[in-house]
Amino acid sequence: MTGETRSPGRLIVDRETKPHMPPYLKLRHDAGRGRWVLLAPERILTPDQTAVAVLQLCDGKRTVEEIAAKLAEEYSAPADVITADVLDLLQGLADKGYIKG
Template sequence: MSAVKLSDRPSLRSPGLMKYDKARQTELLLLPERVVELNDTAGAILRLCDGQRTVTQLIEELETVYVQTGLGDDIVAFISSAAERGWLELCN
């Protein structure tokens, strides 16, 4: 798998869907024959992966939301891992 570029525009791989489970109070990633329970941060990142925003834009938005800088490496690592697991597609 190639490295994640800051210009990539990640999106959920079809037919994956995001859903908030009120009973569990957690984000879920619904995949064929599998449900992945996500922590809040993973859910926040995946919800922004709409194929429109670049990785740079995702980082900027999340750093604003969490009022914290220096999140880029962790966000890129998560996006890379999610792409390797088949959760995300990376488009330029």
Template sequence: MAGIEDSARPRLARHVRMRFDATRGRHVLLSPEAVLVINDTGAAIVDLCDGERTVADIESELERRYDDVADGDVRSFLADLVAKHGMEVTHG
């Protein structure tokens, strides 16, 4: 996906936190403006986005953990979060 390179290092935006919402039984991303409910796969991706790991590292780790990780899913998820100002990406 354009804009999200292998060497990019994603992390949650400073104003966003991931929490498990017991009422919903799902992980959520909390920001001052919104609550975004994410599935378990999304939570696994976000959990790996520490600003140190690259997108390539994250994809490799998820492929190691799970049998079926479709090409482009991680980048698509991250691009969506970047567009919603929930994720920051540094390059290099």
């Protein structure tokens, strides 16, 4: 079920999905405000630190499982908990069109 779609255009994120942001989205650090922003056409989103950590690893090469393993190691957290959180986050972003697989 690697990045399969159940309906046209809907990405179903699973452990083997290799998520990436489409070219029209940019994750940038706003030095003036001291925070990260996700620049999208006609909108600016302000992801929290957890979302930024995940988005920075979404390069289209790493699987969700690899992203979760890296974060679990970095934050000394249980891999199964991190994986579930990453899957939830990425599915929500994919449903809004901010993540492709």
